[in-house]
């Protein structure tokens with residue numbers, strides 16, 4: 001659905017992207033992650049043919065990304081600077097519907113899904129950050145694209161809206177759309193995908209975090225040896241680190257069984273700590289380097 005080959009981009013002497021290659025072979029969600037200024041937006045702009053690369057090619061649905069015929073199959077949600085302050089949300093959607101010959105019914109259906117119908121006739125200058133995000137997302141999915149590129153889709157959304165958007169992305173993907181999204185919210189990323197492209201020094205580190213759905217807990221107890229024998233009896237796999245029990249659980253049922261076994265065996269639980277999610281842990285390994293101060 002998307003093939004990016006050997007993309008290089010420089011701004012003056014700055015090498016922003018240095019030979020980026022990756023593929024989205026099927027409808028799936030892939031996250032693009034990296035610190036501020038690492039080149040995420042630049043790469044998305046190149047994929048969607050808004051910025052020319054110095055080198056390399058992008059193929060969308062088997063055709064070069066410069067081909068006019070892919071126009072209806074690809075959408076790009078950019079940041080809110082692309083919105084016109086003095087137009088309404090409806091005006092923005094109607095413009096896209098007109099250009100792509102989409103029926104008006106699609107505007108209403110999309111707004112229903114996104115939940116921005118109540119303020120569709122307000123001018124964008126009166127929108128909150130979250131309202132602008134909703135409009136941008138509605139604009140991006142209006143044409144039911146096969147490839148959806150989203151730059152920070154969850155930025156500025158309250159928790160309820162973020163959950164709604166997350167579920168929406170999963171539904172869109174299930175219906176056959178490949179999604180490439182950038183986000184700084186690693187917790188949110190973990191909820192929608194375990195495939196992550198980390199951008200570092202202009203290059204990609206591609207990861208499929210297999211244990212992403214797995215939660216790790218550290219449990220502190222008053223009697224470690226008793227706890228270990230109780231859990232062994234129940235065949236619950238557990239490790240010990242600094243007198244704390246470390247357990248990996250695939251679902252809340254394992255955690256409940258663990259706590260029940262400890263409680264009914266008379267072990268006092270003094271602390272439960274949920275450890276970091278997979279992508280957050282990996283992010284720290286990749287980007288956080290020790291700084292030696294003089």
Ligand SMILES: Nc1ncnc2c1ncn2[C@@H]1O[C@H](COP(=O)(O)OP(=O)(O)OP(=O)(O)O)[C@@H](O)[C@H]1O
Pocket residue numbers: 011014016034035036037038039040041042043
């Ligand atoms: N038009 C431009 N002219 C000059 N430099 C640019 C241009 N666009 C981007 N850059 C530079 O390219 C680098 C990557 O910027 P980019 O916006 O792609 O990063 P980003 O990962 O999307 O950052 P953020 O997470 O802050 O949105 C930055 O150093 C930026 O200054």
